Amino acid sequence: MIKTLHFDFGEIRVFKNFVVVIMKEGITVKPEDNQHLVNISKEYFSERCFGYITYRINSYAVNPMVYIETSKIENLVAFAVVSAEGLKVSNLQLEKRFITIPFEHFSDLDNAKNWVNGLVSKRDS
Incomplete structure (x- = not known):
């Protein structure tokens, strides 16, 4: 891990090829919160591609418009959701409609x- 950044909405852990985001319990992620990700993309990944992993260990809401803004980050090549199997598939299907980069659900962070890492490697080679 390169660095852990703390924000009002949660924390962002910066790694070589991706960020892992852990949101605080009960918050609502709004499109304007996306500016932090834009800034991180410029500071830590300015010359290369990276991925976004949201580690959903807490319960929170996301305004779907966030995904439209996230998709505009040119060097962002993957979006992963990590959560327990109990997460409603319908929520994930809704979220997928708003994002234009590869989007997958996992029950395991690794x-x-x-x-x-695979998608970043393909894009960087």
Whole structure:
């Protein structure tokens, strides 16, 4: 891990090829929160591709418009959701409609990291 960044909505852990985001319990992620990800993409990944992993260990809401803004980050090549199997598939299907980059669900953080690393490697080669 390169660095852990703390925000009002949660924390973002920066790794070589991706970020792992853990949101705080009960918050609502809004499109304007996406500016932090834009800034991180420029500071830590300015010359290369990266992936986003949301590690959903807490319960929170996401305004679907966030995904439209997230999709605009040019060097973001993968979006992974890690959560317990109990997460409603319908929620994931709704979220997928708003994002234009590869989007997958995982029940294990290591599997998500491997998937993201694979996509980043393909894009960087």
